Amino acid sequence: MQEITFLQLSITVLFLPLLSFLIVILYGKKFPKLYLLETGSIILGFALSVLLMIFKISQQLNNTLSFNMTWIDFGNVPMLGHLKIELGIMLDNVTVLMLFVVYLISMLVHIFSLEYMRGDRLYNRYFAYLGLFTFSMLGIVLTDNLLMMYIFWELVGLSSYLLIGFWYEKKSASDAGKKAFIVNRVGDIGFFLGILIIFSAYNTFSFAKVFEQIGMGVLPFDSGAWLTAAGILIFMGAVGKSAQFPLHVWLPDAMEGPTPVSALIHAATMVAAGVYLVTRVFVMLTADAMLIIAVVGAFTSFVAATIALTQNDIKKVLAYSTVSQLGYMIMSLGVGAYAFAFFHLVTHAFFKACLFLGSGSVIHAMHHEQDIRNMGGLRKKLPITYLTFLISTLAISGVPLTSGFLSKDGILAGTLAFGSLTGHWLIPAFGFIVALMTAFYMFRLVIVTFHGVPKNKEKFDHAHESPFVMVMPLVVLSALSLFIWYTPLPHAPDAGWFISDWVKTPQTVVPENLRFDFMKSSAPGEINGEVVHSASYTEALHHAHYPAMALSLIVAGLGILLAFLMYQWKKIDPDLVAGKVKPLYDFSLNKWYIDEFYDAAVIKFTLKFSGFLAWFDNTIIDGIVNVSAVITRLASKIVDLFDIYIVDGFVNFSAFISGFIGLSFRRMQTGKVQTYLVFVVFSILILLIIINPF
Amino acid sequence: MIEVGLTHFLIVSSALFSFGIYGIITRKNAVMVLMGIELILNAANINFVAFSRYLNLGLSGQVAALFVIILAAAEAAIALAIVLNIYKTFDHVNVDEIEKLKE
Numbered sequence: 001m002q003e004i005t006f007l008q009l010s011i012t013v014l015f016l017p018l019l020s021f022l023i024v025i026l027y028g029k030k031f032p033k034l035y036l037l038e039t040g041s042i043i044l045g046f047a048l049s050v051l052l053m054i055f056k057i058s059q060q061l062n063n064t065l066s067f068n069m070t071w072i073d074f075g076n077v078p079m080l081g082h083l084k085i086e087l088g089i090m091l092d093n094v095t096v097l098m099l100f101v102v103y104l105i106s107m108l109v110h111i112f113s114l115e116y117m118r119g120d121r122l123y124n125r126y127f128a129y130l131g132l133f134t135f136s137m138l139g140i141v142l143t144d145n146l147l148m149m150y151i152f153w154e155l156v157g158l159s160s161y162l163l164i165g166f167w168y169e170k171k172s173a174s175d176a177g178k179k180a181f182i183v184n185r186v187g188d189i190g191f192f193l194g195i196l197i198i199f200s201a202y203n204t205f206s207f208a209k210v211f212e213q214i215g216m217g218v219l220p221f222d223s224g225a226w227l228t229a230a231g232i233l234i235f236m237g238a239v240g241k242s243a244q245f246p247l248h249v250w251l252p253d254a255m256e257g258p259t260p261v262s263a264l265i266h267a268a269t270m271v272a273a274g275v276y277l278v279t280r281v282f283v284m285l286t287a288d289a290m291l292i293i294a295v296v297g298a299f300t301s302f303v304a305a306t307i308a309l310t311q312n313d314i315k316k317v318l319a320y321s322t323v324s325q326l327g328y329m330i331m332s333l334g335v336g337a338y339a340f341a342f343f344h345l346v347t348h349a350f351f352k353a354c355l356f357l358g359s360g361s362v363i364h365a366m367h368h369e370q371d372i373r374n375m376g377g378l379r380k381k382l383p384i385t386y387l388t389f390l391i392s393t394l395a396i397s398g399v400p401l402t403s404g405f406l407s408k409d410g411i412l413a414g415t416l417a418f419g420s421l422t423g424h425w426l427i428p429a430f431g432f433i434v435a436l437m438t439a440f441y442m443f444r445l446v447i448v449t450f451h452g453v454p455k456n457k458e459k460f461d462h463a464h465e466s467p468f469v470m471v472m473p474l475v476v477l478s479a480l481s482l483f484i485w486y487t488p489l490p491h492a493p494d495a496g497w498f499i500s501d502w503v504k505t506p507q508t509v510v511p512e513n514l515r516f517d518f519m520k521s522s523a524p525g526e527i528n529g530e531v532v533h534s535a536s537y538t539e540a541l542h543h544a545h546y547p548a549m550a551l552s553l554i555v556a557g558l559g560i561l562l563a564f565l566m567y568q569w570k571k572i573d574p575d576l577v578a579g580k581v582k583p584l585y586d587f588s589l590n591k592w593y594i595d596e597f598y599d600a601a602v603i604k605f606t607l608k609f610s611g612f613l614a615w616f617d618n619t620i621i622d623g624i625v626n627v628s629a630v631i632t633r634l635a636s637k638i639v640d641l642f643d644i645y646i647v648d649g650f651v652n653f654s655a656f657i658s659g660f661i662g663l664s665f666r667r668m669q670t671g672k673v674q675t676y677l678v679f680v681v682f683s684i685l686i687l688l689i690i691i692n693p694f
Numbered sequence: 695m696i697e698v699g700l701t702h703f704l705i706v707s708s709a710l711f712s713f714g715i716y717g718i719i720t721r722k723n724a725v726m727v728l729m730g731i732e733l734i735l736n737a738a739n740i741n742f743v744a745f746s747r748y749l750n751l752g753l754s755g756q757v758a759a760l761f762v763i764i765l766a767a768a769e770a771a772i773a774l775a776i777v778l779n780i781y782k783t784f785d786h787v788n789v790d791e792i793e794k795l796k797e
Binding site (some may be wrong): 672673674677678681 | 714715718719720789790
């Protein structure tokens with residue numbers, strides 16, 4: 001396949017959803033069947049993306065294809081030099097894999113939604129929004145520069161806002177949409193500042209060109225601190241979009257949107273965009289930036305996992321588990337386990353989408369009941385949902401034979417290796433504690449929802465297995481949560497093709513003195529590591545592999561056991577445990593009071609401040625305006641009087657004079673010839689006397 | 695005997711002119727007004743002939759006087775015709791009351 005064909009294919013893949021979005025949003029009201037066109041275009045796009053992936057992997061495995069065009073050429077700009085803004089597409093293995101994941105999940109969610117959203121008032125618009133989202137997400141995936149990344153980043157934010165607030169009649173939904181949008185803005189400010197630092201230093205947005213210059217030792221403003229700052233600021237964008245602490249608050253609220261949307265956007269793809277962004281800029285991250293990223297990721301995964309322990313809303317549990325898993329990926333990138341972070345992104349996308357769609361199936365069956373305390377015993381009513389849900393739960397808990405086991409294990413090994421090399425042992429400690437909690441709360445969810453006796457008899461009796469179009473995506477996704485797709489050996493992620501062949505850690509371009517010690521190229525015994533980016537790290541990872549596996553198995557088993565003891569066999573009374581650690585329990589149940597904190601610190605302050613501004617506007621600004629209005633009125637009054645009395649007076653006076661003169665002369669116009677003749681005679685006489693010719 | 699000179703002629707003609715003006719101004723009858731005009735014309739004629747005689751201007755004064763006589767005859771014919779028409783329309787020839795044209 002020619003390179004140009006790759007370009008054409010990826011452009012087609014990118015713009016298909018946009019096209020169908022435009023058609024559906026414009027004509028959706030007239031033709032109620034247009035959602036089929038939208039779904040069809042996504043399916044077509046999926047097929048094309050599969051083709052693209054196959055050709056890329058089989059023909060251009062180790063090449064990065066990129067295509068550029070000039071968008072705007074400003075020519076020579078003072079201070080900046082030649083300023084040119086380029087658009088471009090970059091295709092590497094990560095891109096095509098991500099394309100495949102986004103399209104696959106988008107397609108399955110479309111199919112699932114056909115049934116789930118049936119009868120909704122804005123059925124067509126829902127699909128249009130899904131198309132818009134897919135387009136924006138693909139843009140993020142395909143771009144080769146930061147500017148386009150930022151544009152699509154905001155588009156993704158917009159479509160997320162539209163979909164969270166899809167049932168906008170509900171106050172909580174529209175509030176959640178606003179919250180998501182505004183919280184994301186906070187992160188995006190950082191992202192934008194980071195882009196500006198990069199652009200002002202290198203005069204280009206393109207990833208490749210920026211990295212090339214960093215690799216040559218050109219630093220922003222000649223200082224490594226600025227490079228660190230740029231890395232951290234760009235990471236702030238990821239903090240917002242990937243819901244990292246302290247900006248994670250929007251994601252659980254985003255569950256107000258339709259459940260398939262939660263699966264697509266708030267579990268599998270959009271929130272992974274932040275992780276994807278960090279993988280894109282990974283090579284320019286300095287040691288300091290990476291450490292901060294690792295700490296933020298670890299802390300996020302811990303916070304979210306503790307909160308997930310006590311939540312009772314099925315979607316809230318999944319939301320916090322998503323935040324926790326995203327923290328895992330971020331942490332993994334921070335510790336340098338690039339390939340495993342991306343691996344986890346992919347596996348997590350599949351099993352978390354499966355979990356969300358499964359919860360959608362449950363909610364559908366229970367007629368929009370989301371509280372797990374009112375469920376129970378659904379195993380018999382929803383056998384397929386239960387089975388797929390269980391497989392995904394096993395995957396997220398890190399049980400062997402699943403994809404989650406492979407990727408989680410890799411991440412934990414990465415953190416262990418990092419700990420052993422740098423002495424930051426707290427990060428792997430967080431990792432394992434979170435693994436324990438994950439296994440516990442996920443099995444708590446499964447047991448309380450599907451096992452035991454039904455709590456709400458009436459709703460239970462009405463529950464029934466979902467129709468084929470809803471079950472099929474679940475089956476596909478849970479099948480993808482098995483190990484076999486990624487590696488032939490269930491215990492060794494790097495034995496397969498995914499990690500060792502397809503996704504490789506890129507060589508960092510950061511100057512030596514800004515790297516971690518173990519990443520310096522002068523480190524002895526360097527081999528060209530396939531999995532990670534320095535020999536000593538590879539070594540450490542290798543050593544950490546089996547301990548990490550053993551430990552993660554133990555903690556996962558412990559978590560599952562604990563869940564069974566407490567909820568299945570009732571050996572330990574959960575309420576008793578909760579009572580024992582009442583303050584901690586409340587702390588977790590109330591989500592660490594973070595929302596309350598923001599409410600008190602940020603929102604109250606903002607409201608007060610805007611109240612002050614309103615007062616300022618009303619009193620000072622309006623006062624100034626009013627005073628000037630009064631002055632203007634006064635001045636115009638004076639001018640008015642001048643007009644009426646002076647100018648008009650003058651005009652009237654002259655008119656009066658003419659009238660007066662005319663009046664006196666009118667007398668002479670008698671119309672009688674003889675009178676005129678008298679005048680003539682006398683005037684001649686007078687003239688004669690005056691001239692006096694004699 | 696005082697020799698008759700230009701001054702005497704001019705005095706006669708100016709007297710004639712003044713009578714003519716007086717006639718035009720004071721009379722209301724259109725015919726009388728016309729007669730006033732005739733007097734004025736003849737006063738002019740006397741002037742022409744007198745100046746011609748005393749100032750050595752040749753015969754041009756007399757010729758002009760002849761033209762004026764012819765003109766006066768034509769004028770009298772037309773004016774009397776107009777007066778006749780006025781009489782037919784208004785039943786009188788009072789110039790003060792003929793003011794139809796004004797409207």
